[in-house]
Amino acid sequence: MDQDTEDMQRHIQHQLAAMESEHRDLDSVIEQLGEVLPFDQLKLQRLKKRKLILKDEMARLRSRILPDIIA
Numbered sequence: 001m002d003q004d005t006e007d008m009q010r011h012i013q014h015q016l017a018a019m020e021s022e023h024r025d026l027d028s029v030i031e032q033l034g035e036v037l038p039f040d041q042l043k044l045q046r047l048k049k050r051k052l053i054l055k056d057e058m059a060r061l062r063s064r065i066l067p068d069i070i071a
Contacts, residue, residue: 012065019058026051 030047033039 009065012061016058016061016065019054019061023051023054023058026054 026047030044030051033044033047
């Protein structure tokens with residue numbers, strides 16, 4: 001593996017770590033928001049949508065760093 005590839009892998013792993021942290025934070029915020037009555041339904045929907053977008057983006061990044069394995 002050349003240096004550019006290693007640098008790209010480290011960059012992607014750094015991005016993944018940041019996204020995973022944000023994803024966990026969103027979990028906490030969503031849980032807390034649901035406990036307070038009345039809660040803002042629109043805000044809750046936006047947070048959940050952001051969480052799904054992050055999940056999809058993390059899956060896309062993981063597929064770039066993990067080799068395709070044909071079973």
